Amino acid sequence: MAAQGSTPVPAIPRPDIGWKFCKPLDPNDTSQCVCNFCSKVTKGGITRMKEHLMGKKGNVAPCHKCPKEVRDELWGYLNEKKQKDSEAYARVRLDLLDEICDRGDSDEERAFDEGRSEIAAMRDKGKKKVPKGQLDLYLRKPESAITRNRVEKLKQASIREACDKEATARVHQYIARFWYQAGLSFNMIKLESFQDMLAAIGSFGPHLKAPSFHDIRVPLLTKEVEYTEELLKGQKEQWGRFGCSIMSDAWTDRKGRSIINFMVNCSAGTMFLKSIDSSDFVKTGEKLFELLDSIIDEIGEDKVVQVITDNGSSYVRAGKLLQEKRPNLYWTPCAAHCVDLILEDIGKIPLIKKTIGKAIYLVGFIYGHSSTLSLLRFYTDKRELVRHVVTRFATSYLTLERLQQERSHLKKMFVSDDWTNNNLSKETKGRQATKIVFSTAFWNTVSYILLIMGPLVEVLRKADSERKPSMGYTYEAMDKAKEAIKKSFQGNESKYLKIWEIIDGRWTCQLHQPLHAAGHYLNPEFYYSNPDLEFDYEVTKGLYDCIDRLIPSVEIRRKILEELPLYKTGTGMFGEPFAIEQRSKIAPAHWWRMYGLSTPNLQRLAIKIVSLTCSASGCERNWSVFEQIHTKKRNRLEHKRLQDLVFVKYNQALLRRYNVRDELDLISLSDIDECNEWLVGRMDANEDYVGNERVFADEDLTWDIVMDASGLGDDRMTTRQKTKKKKQEFKC
Structure with a gap:
């Protein structure tokens, strides 16, 4: 009777979200739980049961019957809780730091930092849990700190980095202040040595004394020279x-x-x-x-x-x-100086010299007045006419190239209301600049100059390279440049023959050297692709001159001449499939290192020659x-x-x-052939003249019509003689 009259024990309220999806095996014992979906019993309380429901690996098998929305809800709850705990820790830490700073107790602050560092080290998996003492501040080596700093850059930000934002900002402000006062370039912040300096200072700790004027001027400089x-x-x-x-x-x-x-x-x-x-x-x-x-x-x-x-x-x-x-x-x-002299000789041709002079006049006029410079940057979308020089020897070419690229923008600028209302447009210099921009002959000659200089500038870039040896490419590069110029003018000798004479004149007396010829001969890409190269007297003589001059030992010379037929016929390791495949894919010096083992004496000479610079x-x-x-x-x-x-x-x-160079990459000469493709055809008889270029692609309006209609380039001053002449023309 007593059992029948008793009431059930009410359920104990449990705030954890996990109890919505499980129940305790015993109402009075929450250490064992039963899953509502798969009826699995777990030990370890609600935490272990949530890991089971979430599918978290490590301690318990996942529940395969748990719905996705339940799993997502539990994961969201876990992440939110972690974030709240992190924010609470940060608040407590900042309050404690403020209290320490107010007391000015540096020992307490240092102890707190060391304790926090130990906690962070304990939390990081895979790290040794080594306690740190006060002597560590003085026994740490800067080199180890620098190495450790580079490794830690690749890892997730630590708790110290997340919590010390305000302190970091204060330090950064001191660094910036020094930067501004010293007038240093902003790019210097990217130097690896600057990052190493910060790591070394941080490793030393407080009370670091700065080097004296004498120290940094004499003994430290001497040590850096030794380093x-x-x-x-x-x-x-x-x-x-x-x-x-x-x-x-x-x-x-x-x-x-x-x-x-x-x-x-x-x-x-x-x-x-x-x-x-x-x-x-x-x-x-x-x-x-x-x-x-x-x-x-x-x-x-x-x-x-x-x-x-x-x-x-x-x-x-x-x-x-x-x-x-x-x-x-x-x-x-x-070689770079020789090519530059060729460009200078070409620039002395009267037509080219006159056109370059006009271009310099135009650029100088625009950059000489703030109003015209402002207009230029507006119409060219802030692109400058004066480019940063890629090579030191081709300023004229680079200036003309940029003018050609911005030609349409310049014409729009000089027909705009902003220009016509500008007082400069009424002056003699302004009218002269306008005439140059709308001159058909000027733009035709600019195209002509670029067709000539383009291939030579590409040769200059190859010869001027610091990272890749160019000795094995100069000979072929000059030949390709001449052929590219000839192709640009469709074989019309009247347009390129004089240019060839200038190139040959400099090449014969200055650049045609035995080392260039030998480098060409020993470059497998060119030797095996040209069967007639073996019978080229100039190239072969250059190779034999190098053997005679660079190899003092008669015995080694004899061995080289005995090994040379293997290279000529492509036998031995030279005929291996890998060697054949990589003749034109890797740098010549690297090719000889890999496949020249069957001819050790020739291999050494070849590497010595094709590894040379020519500039x-x-x-x-x-x-x-x-x-x-x-x-x-x-x-x-x-x-x-x-x-x-x-x-x-x-x-x-x-x-x-x-x-950071790529030593295996060979120098590509394809740019010499392709550098004129965007210009080829501009001077063709079938094409419109530059002056007849359309203002809009879908209309017949040309720039010549615009110039005539607007009267740009005409004198703004009306004299009696001009008025009389106009009346006579009107009567006729």
């Missing part, structure tokens, strides 16, 4: 294996001092060696010979393959004296480094310290640039 020399050890080892090239060029600094730079290039990159102040002597051929000869002694004659300079008469004289004294190396004129432009790029360092604020900097600063800055920059 840089250590970085360059690998390059110096390559000098002995496959030889190197000495590059030299001179320049004048802001104080009027003449400085000669010397650099060394090899298959491992380019190295700045030294600079010499030549202000106290005249740079005659004999004096330059003495300087170059001393540099060769410093490096070792057996390691030097060639010396590259510009084509000045003094350097030519020095090169001849050098080859007379040193029978086992070459003096080679800078001394690296010396000229070094000028900008001197200009950055030798400013007015440092005008009393003696030459030795200036040289050390350049040695450190330039060599470390060269190493960074070399490390």
Whole structure:
């Protein structure tokens, strides 16, 4: 009776969302739960049951009958809870930091930071749980901190990074303030050495004393020079294996001092060696010979393959004296300088010279007035006519190319109301600029010049490359440039024959060197694609000259000549399928390293030749480094310290640039053939003249009609003589 009259025990309210989808096996014991969907019993309370329902791996098998909406609800609840816990922790931490800062107790703050770091380390999986003490601040090495910092960049932001936003912002503001006061370039923030500096300072901790003026000027600079020399050890080892090239060029600094730079290039990159102040002597051929000869002694004659300079008469004289004294190396004129001289010779042709003069006048007029410059940027969508020079030797070409690209925008600018209402449009210079823009002859000649110079500028880019050796490509590049010019004019000799004569004149007397011929012969892409190359007298003679001059040992010369037929016939490893397939896919030097093992003596010579550079432009790029360092604020900097600063800055920059190069990629000469495709046909008789170009594609209105109708280019001043002439024309 008592049992029948008793009432059931009411359900105990449980706030956790998981109880909606399960129930306890025993109402008074929540450690064992039963799933409402699959009736599975789990031990571990509601947390283990939620993992079962959510399908969270690790502790319990997932429920395969749990609906998707239930699983999503539980995951959302879990994520929301984690976020709330994180926000609560951040609030507590900031309150505690504020309290510590108010008390000024640095020891407590440091203890708190160390405790927080230990908690973060305990939470990170895979990390060793090593307690840290006060001595760690003084025993940590900056190198290990820098390495650890680079690794941690790839990982998810830690709790410290998430919670220290305000503190980080304060530190960043101090860094920015130093940046602005020192007038540093914003790009310097990307330097890896700056990130290393921050990691080293952070590893040291508080109370770091800054280096003194003397420290950073003398002992630290000396140590950095030693560190840089250590970085360059690998390059110096390559000098002995496959030889190197000495590059030299001179320049004048802001104080009027003449400085000669010397650099060394090899298959491992380019190295700045030294600079010499030549202000106290005249740079005659004999004096330059003495300087170059001393540099060769410093490096070792057996390691030097060639010396590259510009084509000045003094350097030519020095090169001849050098080859007379040193029978086992070459003096080679800078290929980039030779191509630039070709472009300058072409620019002296009267028609081309006149057109370039007009282009310079037009650009100078636009950039010489703020109103016209503002109009230009409006109509060209802020594109400039003066481009940043890709190569240092083709400014005229680049200017004309940009003018050609912005031709339609320039015409719209000079017919706009903004221009016609401008007082400059009524002046003589303004009318002259307008006439140039609407001159049919001007634009036709611009197209003609670009057709000529385009292939040569591409050759210049290839020869001027620092990252990829171009010795095996210069010979073919010049031939392709000539053929591209001929093709552009559809074989019309009257339009290109004079250009060919200019190219051949410079090529024969300056650029046609044995090393270029041998590089062409030993480039597998060109040798095997041209069966007649074996019978080319100039190329073959260049190869034999190099064997005779670069190989002092008679025995090794004999072995090379015995191995040469294997390369000619493509037998041995040269005939392997992989070697055949990669003749035109990888750089020649790398191809010889992989497939020249059956001819070890020829292989060594081939790598030595095809790994050479053919340009001394690296010396000229070094000028900008001197200009950055030798400013007015440092005008009393003696030459030795200036040289050390350049040695450190330039060599470390060269190493960074070399490390991102693609040494396996060969130099592509297809650009020389294709560089004129967007222009070919513009001067064809079947095409409209540039002046008859349509203003709108779907209308017959041309720019000639616009110019005639608007009276642009006409004189705005009316004289009696002109009025009388117009009346007579009207009567007729």
